[in-house]
Amino acid sequence: MKRFFILLGKLLVKGLQLLGKNAGNLPGCILWTLTRHKCVSLFQVDCPIIAVTGTNGKTSVTSYVAKLFSGEGVKLITNSAGNNLDTGICSLLLQHCDWKGRVNADYLILETDESHVPVVYSQLKLETLVVLNFFRDQLDRNGEVETLILKINEFCKTFEGNLILNGDDPNTARLGRANPNNKNVKYFHAEPYAHATTQLFEAGEGRFCPFCGSALEYAYYQYSHIGKFACPECGYGTHTPYVTTTDIDLDKPSFRIGENTYTPALNSIYHVYNMTAVTAVAKLYDIDNRILTDAIANYTVKNGRMESFTLGENPAVLNLAKNPVGANMTLRVMNEMSGEKELLFVLNDNIADGLDVSWIWDINFSVFERVTRVVTSGTRAHDIAVRIKCAGYDPSKIVVRPKLDDAVEELNTTAGKKFVIANYTAVQPTRAALKRYIEKHGGAANEAN
Amino acid sequence: MKPIKILHMYADMLDLYGDSGNMEILQYRCKMRGIPCEIEHYSRTSEVPDFSSYDLIYLGGGADLEQQILSADLPRCSEGLKKAYADGVFFLMICGGYQLMGKYYRDADGNELPGVGLFDYHTIAPNSRRKRCIGNIVVQTEITGEPLDIIGFENHGGQTSGVTSPFGKVRCGNGNCFQSDTEGYCGKNVIATYLHGPLLAKNPKLSDYILTYCLSRREDAPEQLAPLDDTLENECRAVMLERLLKK
Structure with missing residues (x-):
């Protein structure tokens, strides 16, 4: 049956492509129905999978990470067109698998919609999950932010792979406590930049400690509720960063991580956080610093992003x-x-x-x-x-x-x-x-x- | 001129769906007319104020977690709020704020949060968090003395019953319960509703009704509010009413 579904899926992809149509989602939607919502389980993936999720910055961070791993002779699969639901990922893999559903690649680097992380990675073995942030977004579709975080938290309870978390977002960093047995939790962090504030400036979500309900205290806010926070009651927020960005200068623009100085192509604090997440992935996978420096300085995502x-x-x-x-x-x-x-x-x-x-x-x-x-x-x-x-x-x-x-x-x-x-x-x-x-x-x- | 005094309760917790925009709109409409308007805040760490000293008390909507946290704080306000209501202070409440002023709110897990009990209605959320009333909504109210279409957006799990005097009739959308005929709760000096959008964004006449009420309680009350140029708002209303009611 599985081979039949793969065959059917591949035919759908070819057919749509011959007609000049976008095969980014429809084949996956059909298999989703036929497999009773388990369309991603059709595939056998033996290479590492790196997933990027969060409210803002998924597309950018995914393409920078893909840039880090790309090179001669490397077979990389990534959803650069932004099809980030289970059906989109299914359609993507259909184009890169053999008739048995085996995916031939060295790395899968997948932007994944927040609400689909548990769905997709209960079916595919995930090596590394990068979580950027959680903000209010499309409340009528996703429900309250809290509901969404609880879903991913549930997934993280049994996840033992690498978990790279924004340590400056109380909504994200809390996932680090979901599985006390996971030794592979890593936080990224940034020191205050020139326009950091001591008061919340824009609508934010993480005002209260998710563990004890007390109001969180902030040493500084970078933007929205992203910043150096701590719970005065239970001590949540005292995690040690794996990567720390310092000396952020948006006028140049430049920032430092450890011994290295980077000159990003864009000059917003928001972009600096994205690049900090990218650097955490680079560190985890021992990527040469020259490759990282070059990607940060010269690569940009041309898709309506600045x-x-x-x-x-x-x-x-x-x-x-x-x-x-x-x-x-x-x-x-x-x-x-x-x-x-x-x-x-x-x-x-x-x-x-x-x-x-x-x-x-x-x-x-x-x-x-x-x-x-x-x-x-x-x-x-x-x-x-x-x-x-x-x-x-x-x-x-x-x-x-x-x-x-x-x-x-x-x-x-x-x-x-x-x-x-x-x-x-x-x-x-x-x-x-x-x-x-x-x-x-x-x-x-x-x-x- | 004495300023209109507004107390915005739990702005730090009940601030989902842009509800604080209602405060910005009231302030804007006062400013354009040269009426001073002061907004004060009350939250869990504040001292209990004299609620009766305000012209308007406002509560927005919030998530379940936040509603739980602040239902623990409500008892210390309850007497003061009841007195203020009896004294004629105007109450404007959206979604979560609407629910919390009733008898109780039972959440999806079956936890019962007691409300202030200012009004007799109560709210029960369905067991499944997926079951929600979500979408654009048009409600026809007669609160201003003539039929007025109010346009907004509803997004609530809670089903409210026991409403004796609803805010209006549902022309499009769900209202107090799935597929109900009526929406919200109202009285001489109260509007409680599920409408986000925020509520006042596309309903300038409702904003002015509330401001007129606030001014009417004082001796130097103006005959009527100076008219404002609402061209953009009215165009926006026309587009949405055409889209939502033509079906």
Whole structure:
């Protein structure tokens, strides 16, 4: 039966590819139904599997980790297209297995949706799990953050592989206590950067100790609830870091880990944490520091993550923001950009975004600096316009253009810097609209990578 | 002019789904009219304040864990809250805050959390955490004296019954229970509802109803609030009502 499913799956993949369709999810969905939800168990994987999960930064960290392991003669399988559910991973493996379901690779490096970690890795043997952070995200789809953490915590109770955790996120670090017998728990940590605060600045989730309920105390917050925390009652938060990032200087930008200095391609604290996680993986797998240094300095993910464009004559940056923490980070980056700029915010409420757009009220828009005009677009263009207005922004400078092409045209009726924020399902259509604009009016999309 | 005084209770714990946006909206609508508005906070570590000294008491929604933690704190506030309500202070409560002001809340594991008991309703969560009322919702209320469509988003497991005077009729969505006809609870000086969005984002008339009530309790009450330019809000309402009610 198993061979039949594999055969069927492979035929589906080939068929879809011949038709020029995306085979990223559908074959997996069909096998998921046929195998009674155990579609990943069809495969035999003998190589190490490294999984990356968390609310924000999965795609970036996964592609940097893949970069570390890539090289001549190395067979690497990774879901760079972002199909990170069990059905997406099934579809990916179908393309790399033999007729018996044996996967031929040296490493599997898989971005994995938070809610699917227990599902996928109860069926495949996981060697290393990297957990970046837990923030409020798509509450109507994922439920409360707490429910999601409990699911992964349950998985970690019997997991004995490497567990690389953000030691500065109380929601994530708690997973380190799930299995007291696991000797392979490793925390990463960062010393405060110049804009760290002693007060919580943006909506955060981890205000209370998950073990005793007391209010957590923070030596500093880096962003949202990420920072140096400790529970005054039960001592939670005193773990020893495996990797510590110091001397963070976002102006250069640069940071140090141990003896080594790194110069990241992007200058946000959020990116520094991602790179700290990547460094922890590099250390665990004894990756040559030259390879790590080069990846951090020169590699970037070109997928609507701080992606540069030139629209006619206007320089523009596009960034994904699918939840308040991501959006607040993006606004900080936009504010730190010198000179005046105009903002395009594209907000959709499709199923994958979460139907609930209440989260935009957790974005701190009162911090706008030198933003001379705002254009809004997407299926919830009006909601984001109202949100920005109520933060005190002059409504006469807000233009609502639900259709993306209209919005991009509107944005470029004036000369100057542009900043574009789009949520989850809005990112790819926005990239496409920016490229259409460039085709029509000239400019450049930064395709190289 | 004397400021409108708001007490935002447990802002550090009941702050899911952007509910604190309601405070930002009330503050914004006051500021645009030159009405001073002060928001104070109460949390577990605060001293019990004189609840009757406020014009408005506000509670947002929270997760189960947080609701458990603060139900232990509620008894010390209960007398003061009851007195404030009797004195005519306006109560605005969303989701978890709505549930906690009732008789009790029984969570998915069967734990019963006693509420303040200010109102007679009670809430029971289904045994399965997967069963939730989730989605866009439109409720028609008559609280302002004429039918008004209130647009928001509901996301609750708890099923509330024993409501004597609901906030409104459900036009689209679930309401107090799965597929129910009515949503929320209201009275002369109370609105309790499951609506996030946040509640006031797309419902400026409701914001102004609440502000008008707060001002009406004082001697120098203005005849009516100065009108504001709600063009963006009204366009947003039109788009959503068209989308949600046309089915």
